[in-house]
Amino acid sequence: MNGTVQREDDGDGNRQDRVADTFRRLFGAAPDGVWAAPGRVNLIGEHTDYNDGFALPIALPQTTLLAARGRTDGRLRLHSAQGDGRITDLAVAALAPGAVTGWAAYPAGVVWALAEAGHPVGGADLHFDSTVPTGAGLSSSAALECAVAVAYDDLYGLRLPGPELARIAQRAENGFAGVPCGIMDQMASVCCTAGAALHLDARTPEDHRQVSFDLRGQGLRLLVIDTRVTHDLGDGAYAALRAGCERAAALLGLTALRDLSAGELPRALEALPAELVPLVRHVVTENDRVTEAVSRLREGNTAALGPILTHGHASLRDDYRVSCPETDLAVEAAVDAGALGARMTGGGFGGSVIALVEAGRESAVGGAVTAAFGAAGHRLPRILTVTPAAGARRLGTR
């Protein structure tokens, strides 16, 4: 977390003022404050967090803003500009897994997880407004949760460290919203800093490190290509992959696949049933790719990430098998058009692809991907140029 920092401005007026104004209109009083939590893309280290492994996400400039005001009567009232227009009204004391459905489960889950962990939290009025695309693999769900976590941390004077807030938000998603994600998304949303990637060790999130991720200074740009597809098999497949990794670790006598080194990999693969071999190979080589990427960034060689990204994509496509025709096509078209490297980011089965490109090549690469999608008859992608932005924070007052 970065404390109180800049105001949140965008091209079409001031988002922070707008969210506070809407809050006033909805709830009849000014908010106690406005908080922001970003979406994320992961540079490398996919499907590693739930194997106690490594990841390297950046926070996006796209954020979920939350105007919030504490309440003393134990009510939790929720409204989102991206919701159905209604205010969801809940009692904090009655929050329980399964009791809340739809989008409100993510923010309500955070309040539930804080209370479950023994923190003295009560009600609040919450109004959200987000620029993080939802369901695009950019972690709008984590942004929603982490905005609540940081706002409650301030409203109720909890003063929890960032990784603890991330754990609470993850617990909300796992235990309340029912999504079995690892901790990377929430760690990225809470703990990233501007200009840096977050070197995450999912076994000990407290030990995360900031690694300078210099795009501008090295004449580079990062594109996010939202393929605008999600394939339904995502949820069940994710749980099955997770279970496969846990079974492999157990067969190898390890706490988690993170405890298997690349040197030990060939031996270990011989001992495993055939269906687990590609899973284990992906996780072990992917952890190595994170370590290599961090080394290259520490040397100041951002461009060297390119081939690491593309190798990572091949591993997700061929070994972990979580890519899909649209993400494969985006990667292939981007690289053919001169991107230094590209890969899908997030859990897979659709979502977004990142491409590292030389400055000035954004349009050529983006145009080539769009043309390839058109030729294949896919819905056209949405393409953003992003920079490594700050993690969740309270926004300053004027």
Ligand code: ADP
């Ligand atoms: P991702 O996290 O990659 O965007 P998820 O499927 O995990 O995709 O989360 C998307 C869901 O999160 C949406 O369907 C919605 O329920 C919820 N959500 C995210 N942001 C908002 C928002 N600003 N307002 C309402 N719901 C949101």
Ligand code: MG
């Ligand atoms: Mg999500």
